[in-house]
Amino acid sequence: MLKLYRTLYIKLYVLAKSLSCARQLHTLRYLLIALLVSIALSYSLSAFNLAHAEESIQDLKARIKSLESELSRRPKDPSAYPIPKSLTFCGDKIDLRKGDMQKRFELEVIKIIKNRYQVHLYIKRATAVFPEIEDIAKELNTCADLKFLAVVESALKPKVVSRAKATGWWQFMPATAKGFKLKVSKGLDERSDLRASTKAALTYLKRLYKRFDSWPLAMAGYNTGPNRLKRSSKKQKRGSFWDLDLYTEAERYSPRVLAMYYVLTHLKDYDFAKNLDDGWPQEPLVTYRVKLPKSKYQEVKYVTKTIKVKPPKSRDRKKRRKSKRSRTQTRKLKKKVLTVSSKLNYNTVAIALDVPVRDLRRYNPHLQGKHLPLDVAFNLYLPPSRSEYLMKHFPGHSGQAVHRNKAARELNTKLAPSAKVTERIILDHSLQSNSIEKAIKQLGGSINNTYQVKSGDQLWQIAARAQLSISQLKKINQLGPLSVLKVGQRLKLKLD
Template sequence: MRVLWLLVLAGAMLVGLAAEGLAAPAAKSATPAAPPAAAQTAASPAATPAAPPQYLVPRVPKQLTLCGAAVPLELPLVAEQLDRELVISVHDPARVIMWLKRAGRYFPYISQRLKEAGLPQDLKYLAVAESSLIHYIRSVAGAVGPWQFMAATGRRYGLRVDHWFDDRRSLPKSTQAALAYLKDLQKEFGSWPLAMAAYNCGEKRVRQELKEQAVKDYFNLALPNETQRYVYRILAVKIILSDPKRFGFDMPPDSLWRPLPSEKASLELKRPLHLTVLAQAAGTTFRGLKELNPELRERHLPRGKHQIMVPPGQAAGLAARLGKAGPGPRPAGEVYVVQRGDNLSGIALRHGISLKDLRQANRLSRDRLLQPGERLIIPEK
């Protein structure tokens, strides 16, 4: 019995060893087995080890100017903050490539406007830092467009921001407003870096911080983190876009986006006009028209006088072509933004509709009070 028990135990041990890959080797066969893969690798010549990844380490230049004034790179905090923004930007290559592509389309226009206004060319880099030159971009705070205007500031500088139009998206209109705003800020603070900081966080905040900290320049001023980084981000954009090959961005000229050719057309509409009808009369598509006029928010143009960008050669005779075309799909109704002091009776009277129709279109009860900023549908007559 004891012998049987030992045989069973020995068999169990052999099974366990085989499961762990530790069983004794089998008897040699007449044909030698191929060596294990590991043995083959060990016997072969040593493979070349993979090269470690190579990282470009951008260097802060020894000298740098912003809008013609020297940047105090001898101050450690200044050099270090610029170093940080330069590294972050260079190591986001897709973003830099898109900066370069869009700059090919928009920089010629911005540079020309800067030249005409007698302002520093470095201001164009502010638009890149603000929006990456994207028309439709909107910040969490509500700033919109290539120059990232808040609605109130945009209106203060002549931009139309309402249900139908958002001129903050228009490069020509927002550029004109941005240059006027920056010029006013520089006049107040006497420094382009401070003007840029105020553009980012507001004049009031910069005034308060200058007074409280008893300093007179941006580079010695402590500001909220976003604004503290802001001018350094603009400097990083300038360094990279001024010499992209230095950072590995060798962009063939034909890879850059070209300016979209267009010309201005004047229109006077007596009723809303669908953009598809306008696009067809202008020899383009709905999408093409929106690309030339990113400020258009709706699918219709409202009644009134308008200036619209159209493809070259299409402005002449446009009104005549529109006169022969139908209005296209009708809008559900014009939208009116309630202003302070408005009442339903006055709004109905100004738009030539009945008070009853206005209430029904907006499902308003007789005792409903209007709030400034509220939007009302103005039904078609």
């Protein structure tokens, strides 16, 4: 028995020496004290207590095993992780043994793996975003490895804004974005549109590679600007990115992208449990191209306002006396006021397309403000089986999808022929005749009758389908501010 205690004590002592974490050492000290106390007690206690001591030893063994397994899962010292001597990026082999290339690359690798929680978030987001970038890279016949540049630029978040006012997935400046036909306005910013901005970014990088014939130089040109990079290259008479003396951010940019590429493609080597396919799954989305005419949805009004104006001072005494009598004059101003139809606010559109408002905004981060943009074509991302709603509520739209993402293609859902498309808010004023009667019939009631509340119904949904405001529906049914809908309750949809 004493021999068993001795071996266990030595094992604990060796484990305590190998640990660096103060908390773990503190825990093991308590374990050693507990072991010594149990040894002292084992000599003084009877055979009954000896059996109890053996149980505590087994418990200690289990604790030691759990500590060892936890230690094996902990990240190693940075020097223990592999640093390659060369790597292949977009088909180009880059030898890192020349000059200080290895040092610059290793510095970026250490900075990436230092913040392991952030890398975990990159993995989570990449599962949904990377397939879309790969599809566009295939369309443009360019390198798919450039997707790691988006990780460095925006951490795969659509609405990131830098100090220099660069925005979106690929951090385009406003002038550069307009040069690649990305629309940047008050209600629409296509720098946050994944498909549109990715096409622009990959086209830009493809041109830069054609110009510099080197991916590190092309990526540095994307960051600092191609003309500035060309001037530095001419001035220093150096053609390689690794030999150029640039400002710190530009010098670190290409090694950072290469380090991000290497770490995220060798996650197991850096003790990450998950792969790039184990993140948040991609939601099935269908892309529609929409353009709303101003003539239908914008109202132009001229408002005449009467304002008081003080008369100008005159040098002539007689005129001054007259001006004192009428110190203020009235003048009429004609002011042009543009108002967008309330039918185009996001809440109304979300109800019409049968999509929650929050989801509509989440799917379309490029659409900003309170209303859909007018007289400009833009991408509208919706869940599958929404083409019928689009055709119904956006007159003139064919309902034909421009693109389906990978998840939507796999799902391949189609609107069942037997499924009913409920009558919802009509966005065109010319189609509103008898719409309330149609809506009431499809809700399950008649014009003179009432609607029976079903499980899951909400007051705003019933009001929207019947083309009434919530206040009107409350007034018709004499509902107070604290009234609660009950299943089976009958609501009037029209005044008697």
